[in-house]
Amino acid sequence: MENMGKVMAVCISEKRGTEKKNIHECEVIEGFGLKNDAHGGNWHRQISLLSFEKIEDFKRRGGDVIDGSFGENIIVSGIDLRNLPVGTVIKINEVILEVTQIGKECHSHCEIFHRVGDCIMPREGIFTKVVKGGVIKEGDIVTVL
Numbered sequence: 526m527e528n529m530g531k532v533m534a535v536c537i538s539e540k541r542g543t544e545k546k547n548i549h550e551c552e553v554i555e556g557f558g559l560k561n562d563a564h565g566g567n568w569h570r571q572i573s574l575l576s577f578e579k580i581e582d583f584k585r586r587g588g589d590v591i592d593g594s595f596g597e598n599i600i601v602s603g604i605d606l607r608n609l610p611v612g613t614v615i616k617i618n619e620v621i622l623e624v625t626q627i628g629k630e631c632h633s634h635c636e637i638f639h640r641v642g643d644c645i646m647p648r649e650g651i652f653t654k655v656v657k658g659g660v661i662k663e664g665d666i667v668t669v670l
Contacts, residue, residue, distance in 0.1 A: 528669040530603035532617060533577045535661055536593035537562035543636055545593030550662035553620045555655050559598055569625040570652040574615075577602035579649045588641055595646040601667050606651045614670040615653065617661045622653035 536545035541563045551559045558565030558572050565571055575597035583590060592600060599617075609615075613624040631638065631647045638644045 528604070530601045530667040530669075532599060532661055532663055532665040532667055533602050534592035534600040534663060535559070536598055536600070538593070538596065539563055543596070545596055545598065547592035550660065552660050553655055553658045555658035557658075558655060562598060564596075564598070569654055570629075571654045572598045572622060573646070573650050573652050574599045574601055574606050574622075575646065575650050576600075576604070576606050579607075579645055583643075583645055588643065590641060594641065595644055595650070597646060597650060599661070604667060604669060607649050609651060609669060614656070616668045616670055617659075617665050619657060619659035620655070620661055621657040623656050624651055625654050626652040 534547040535549055535551045536547045537551060537559050538545040554560055556567065564573065573596065575595055577600050580590065580600065607627065609624050611624050611627060615622040628650060629647050631644060
């Protein structure tokens with residue numbers, strides 16, 4: 526199993542259920558998530574991660590998406606996120622994330638689904654909580670501990 530990857534994008538949104546925008550660098554707040562992100566808070570899905578390779582696959586199939594289109598916070602290349610078990614610890618610089626959930630159910634199809642016709646987040650996304658905060662940016666190395 527490969528255990529090193531790279532941050533390709535760092536995305537936030539002002540409200541839930543909407544696409545996020547790549548802001549390239551962001552402060553990560555312990556026990557909350559990404560600063561100013563709608564999904565931050567005292568719960569188990571503070572930061573979502575999605576595989577760069579899965580997004581590229583989606584684009585190859587004709588999906589018109591950009592960084593953050595699936596509502597993901599961090600896009601990571603080089604790691605098969607979907608196969609990381611719950612409890613896995615991920616380190617990016619001084620930031621420490623713990624995997625809390627793999628995939629999710631989509632209750633109401635969000636604007637992403639309506640616009641693109643599909644969303645890979647429920648199948649491919651993983652969710653984490655912030656154990657230790659810091660700053661992350663594009664190009665940072667992601668290590669699975």
